[in-house]
Amino acid sequence: MLHLTNIQKSFHQNTPNEMNLFKQFNLKINEGEFVVIVGSNGSGKSTLLNLIDGNLPVDHGMISFMSQNITKILPHLRAKDISRVYQDPSKGTAPTLTIRENMSLALNKGKKFGLTSGVNKEEEEHIKQLLSLLELHLEDKLDIPVGLLSGGQRQALGLLMAVCSKPKLLLLDEHTAALDPKASEHMMQLTNKLVKEFSMTTIMITHQLKDALAYGDRCIMMHLGDVVLDVSGDKKKQLHAKDLVSLFHELSI
Numbered sequence: 001m002l003h004l005t006n007i008q009k010s011f012h013q014n015t016p017n018e019m020n021l022f023k024q025f026n027l028k029i030n031e032g033e034f035v036v037i038v039g040s041n042g043s044g045k046s047t048l049l050n051l052i053d054g055n056l057p058v059d060h061g062m063i064s065f066m067s068q069n070i071t072k073i074l075p076h077l078r079a080k081d082i083s084r085v086y087q088d089p090s091k092g093t094a095p096t097l098t099i100r101e102n103m104s105l106a107l108n109k110g111k112k113f114g115l116t117s118g119v120n121k122e123e124e125e126h127i128k129q130l131l132s133l134l135e136l137h138l139e140d141k142l143d144i145p146v147g148l149l150s151g152g153q154r155q156a157l158g159l160l161m162a163v164c165s166k167p168k169l170l171l172l173d174e175h176t177a178a179l180d181p182k183a184s185e186h187m188m189q190l191t192n193k194l195v196k197e198f199s200m201t202t203i204m205i206t207h208q209l210k211d212a213l214a215y216g217d218r219c220i221m222m223h224l225g226d227v228v229l230d231v232s233g234d235k236k237k238q239l240h241a242k243d244l245v246s247l248f249h250e251l252s253i
C-alpha cells in the first residue's frame, strides 16, 4: 500500500554542509502491516516519516500510496489518510480547548464545517465511547481543557485523535519517549489495541528495543539513510534484544 522507490534526499545542497541522507532508498509496506523502525540517532527515521506525510519533499524518486502517486501531493491533502503522533505530548492536541472540543475537531478532520456543527448528543456519546478505549476515565472529564492533563493522558488522547478518523496509515515517531515507564507501557498496549481496532497500517519509530521486539509484525533497522535489517514473521519473533544491540555496535564501528 506504500511504496517508496529510488528516493533521494539531501540537506544543505551545494554548501559545505551538504548531506546526502537518502541515496537510492526503497521501501515497500503492505496493507495492514505494523512496522517498527529502530536505528541510531540521525539515521533518517523521522525524515522518512516526513517524506511519507509530505512535511518534506523528496529530491528524486516516487512515493505511491494506495496505488496513487502522492510524491507531489501537499501534506494537508495527505492528512486525510495519513495520521501522525509525535514525541512531544503537546503537539497533537489544542491545550486551551476541552477534551470534547479536541475530539470533535479530530472526528471532523477534513470535513467542511456548517452552521449545524458543534457537539450534539449523538457525537458526545460517540466521543465518550472512544475515550473509554483509553481506560483513563477521560470520558468523565469532557469539559476539562486538554492543557490540564498529564503528559501521558495527553499523549493517549493525541493517539486516539490521530486514529479516530480512521486513517489508512498511522505514523508514530517515538510517541512513548516522553512518558514514564508505566505510562509508556500503557501507551504501547493502547497503541496495539487501537491499531487492531481500527485496522491501520502502522509505522512506529522507537528507541525501546523491548517494544520493537514485543510489538508489530515487522522490524526494520535504519543506519545512515539505509535499511540494514528487515525482518518479519517468525524471523522477527526469534529476534532478541542482544541481536539488535550487537548490530548497533557493528554499525557504529
Ligand SMILES: Nc1ncnc2c1ncn2[C@@H]1O[C@H](COP(=O)(O)OP(=O)(O)OP(=O)(O)O)[C@@H](O)[C@H]1O
Binding pocket: 011, 012, 021, 039, 040, 041, 042, 043, 044, 045, 046, 047, 048
Ligand atoms: N529539515 C532538515 N534540514 C537539515 N537537516 C535535516 C533536516 N531534517 C533532518 N536533517 C538531518 O538528517 C539527518 C537524519 O535526521 P532524522 O531526524 O531523520 O534522524 P532520526 O533517525 O530521526 O534520529 P533520532 O533518533 O535522533 O530522532 C540528521 O543528520 C539531521 O540533522
Ligand SMILES: [Mg+2]
Binding pocket: 045, 046, 047
Ligand atoms: Mg527522529
